[in-house]
Amino acid sequence: MVDLDDLERECPISVHIEMFAHWEQHCRLDDHKVDLIDLYQRYNTNPKTGLTDVEARRLLDRDGPNVLSPSQSEISEWQTLVVRNGEKKYVKIEDLVVGDIVEVNSGDQIPADIRILESHDFKVDNSSVTGEYEPQSRSIGNVIKVREVNRKVYEIPFNSTNRYHVSIHEVHTDIETDDISRPYLLVMKGAPEQILERCSSIFIDGANIEMNDYWRSEFQRAYMELASMGESVLGFCDLHLSSHDYPKDYQFDGEQVNFPLNNLRFLGLMSMIDPPKAAVPEAVAKCRSAGIKIIMMTSDHPITAKVIARAVGIISNNTETVEDIAERLEIPPEQVDPHKAKACVIDGNDLKKMLPAEIDTVLRNHTEIVFARIDPEQKLIIVEECQRQGAIVTVIGGDVYDSSALRKADIGVTMDTPLALGTIIILCIDLVTDIIPAISLAYEKAETDIMKRRPSIPRHNRLVNERLISMTYGQIGFIQVGAGFFTYFVIMAENGFLPSRLVGLRKSWESKYVNDLQDSYGQEWTYEQRKQLEVTCHIAFFIAIIICQSAVLIICKTRRNSIVQQGMK
Numbered sequence: 001m002v003d004l005d006d007l008e009r010e011c012p013i014s015v016h017i018e019m020f021a022h023w024e025q026h027c028r029l030d031d032h033k034v035d036l037i038d039l040y041q042r043y044n045t046n047p048k049t050g051l052t053d054v055e056a057r058r059l060l061d062r063d064g065p066n067v068l069s070p071s072q073s074e075i076s077e078w079q080t081l082v083v084r085n086g087e088k089k090y091v092k093i094e095d096l097v098v099g100d101i102v103e104v105n106s107g108d109q110i111p112a113d114i115r116i117l118e119s120h121d122f123k124v125d126n127s128s129v130t131g132e133y134e135p136q137s138r139s140i141g142n143v144i145k146v147r148e149v150n151r152k153v154y155e156i157p158f159n160s161t162n163r164y165h166v167s168i169h170e171v172h173t174d175i176e177t178d179d180i181s182r183p184y185l186l187v188m189k190g191a192p193e194q195i196l197e198r199c200s201s202i203f204i205d206g207a208n209i210e211m212n213d214y215w216r217s218e219f220q221r222a223y224m225e226l227a228s229m230g231e232s233v234l235g236f237c238d239l240h241l242s243s244h245d246y247p248k249d250y251q252f253d254g255e256q257v258n259f260p261l262n263n264l265r266f267l268g269l270m271s272m273i274d275p276p277k278a279a280v281p282e283a284v285a286k287c288r289s290a291g292i293k294i295i296m297m298t299s300d301h302p303i304t305a306k307v308i309a310r311a312v313g314i315i316s317n318n319t320e321t322v323e324d325i326a327e328r329l330e331i332p333p334e335q336v337d338p339h340k341a342k343a344c345v346i347d348g349n350d351l352k353k354m355l356p357a358e359i360d361t362v363l364r365n366h367t368e369i370v371f372a373r374i375d376p377e378q379k380l381i382i383v384e385e386c387q388r389q390g391a392i393v394t395v396i397g398g399d400v401y402d403s404s405a406l407r408k409a410d411i412g413v414t415m416d417t418p419l420a421l422g423t424i425i426i427l428c429i430d431l432v433t434d435i436i437p438a439i440s441l442a443y444e445k446a447e448t449d450i451m452k453r454r455p456s457i458p459r460h461n462r463l464v465n466e467r468l469i470s471m472t473y474g475q476i477g478f479i480q481v482g483a484g485f486f487t488y489f490v491i492m493a494e495n496g497f498l499p500s501r502l503v504g505l506r507k508s509w510e511s512k513y514v515n516d517l518q519d520s521y522g523q524e525w526t527y528e529q530r531k532q533l534e535v536t537c538h539i540a541f542f543i544a545i546i547i548c549q550s551a552v553l554i555i556c557k558t559r560r561n562s563i564v565q566q567g568m569k
Helices: 004-010 013-027 036-042 053-063 143-149 192-197 213-227 280-289 302-312 322-329 348-353 356-365 376-388 400-408 423-442 466-494 506-510 527-555
Strands: 079-084 087-092 101-103 152-156 164-170 184-190 199-204 207-210 232-241 264-272 295-297 343-347 368-372 394-397 411-414
Touching (some): 192 199, 192 213, 192 232, 192 264, 213 264, 280 302, 295 302, 295 376, 302 343, 302 368, 348 368, 348 376, 356 376, 394 400, 423 527, 466 527
Parallel strands (some): 295 368, 343 368, 394 411
Antiparallel strands (some): 079 087, 079 101, 152 164, 232 264
């Protein structure tokens, strides 16, 4: 047994002070909340290349191994993936040091206390520590703060005519080169052929190389390979703007275009696929059996459009295009008679060169047609040509670029447009909260003093008058709205979001990437947790309205008599 008094007498005061200072230093760690750039500089590391082997060895000698006190058999085979000297390598977990860049994949154990720098659908299992039975989402933190580091100063939105999107960002001191002579970075994405035309160099293996015929052919090969799989492809490029021509607080102007949009640096391609819904092929077959001619109009590349059209049955498997016939006969497409092909895929650039008579010929001679890389004006032209042939045209669209064609068509159908209220809620409002109370009023007995009142004057006494309107909207309406919002704010406040915290919170609240939104008491909420709370508030709001409507029903039983006099029968 140890006597604490004897222990205190044996320990010098300086030892106590040193232990307290060491404990205080660890309690004040802020590595989890400082800016990432400050964190890199604090530990002299780099997010891309990591630490050097020499620096890692020095830190290991200084701080010791990354272990507490388990037996060597428990950790001897445990390794983790780190980035050092710009290369990924596996090291033993006891050799991890402060400043290491660690890569964690699905199923890995967390080797140390780490700060997330990049993540995608990252969840951790804390059931053994906190008892939470579901994996918890983890992210880099508030992405709004991260975006402020390289703030966007100007933007040219994407449009179907230019088919590219441009944004210009402030660039802080580059931690790789410490270069502050290029304060702005211009980035562009869009249709790959549009991007390639604007590039004079290409970024390969960390070096800028002049764009030549070889890299253009490599681009075309990769582009065709991705498009042939039915994937939509985007091209990316960038350009650093020098401080000499574009000083700080430079006013960028998209109307006059006072910044370069050519001689950019090509970065690469990115492809994505939006697979057709399972019911589309059946719907296409039903329409075709009813004698409906289906024409596909898209802004995708012709090869991508053709693959998708075949997948959903717009182009039948046994139908050939001019290109298919040329490939089968091993001759150039120019030597094939277009009338022998029942299907055709027309590029938007070719459509611009066609006369109305030529478009009319295409529509009459081909049963399966796909228009690719077309803009909204061309969609309108196609609709007008079909109507000129006497067809009843139905256009199905889903965005603002289809509005002109939708308006011109005989029948316009918009897809993926959310309803203001769900079907179940509408049925509840109609069948439960409105119809049932109205039916009960139809069987209500007359007021007991109705024969004692003077007859009404038809020209002056109206059913809907100022008194009724002021009662329904000015009094009852405000009471119902007040009750609904009162319950909404009460539930929010009970869960930590006071009314003052809700002001201006919509952008962060709706962001799926913000999984650490703090409430009025500092509690962090993930996107799923916020949405669950939002649904609870909506239900409470709806219930409050129903309760108020039930009270209104009782109020409307009589116009002058009290409930005590009339009764509840």
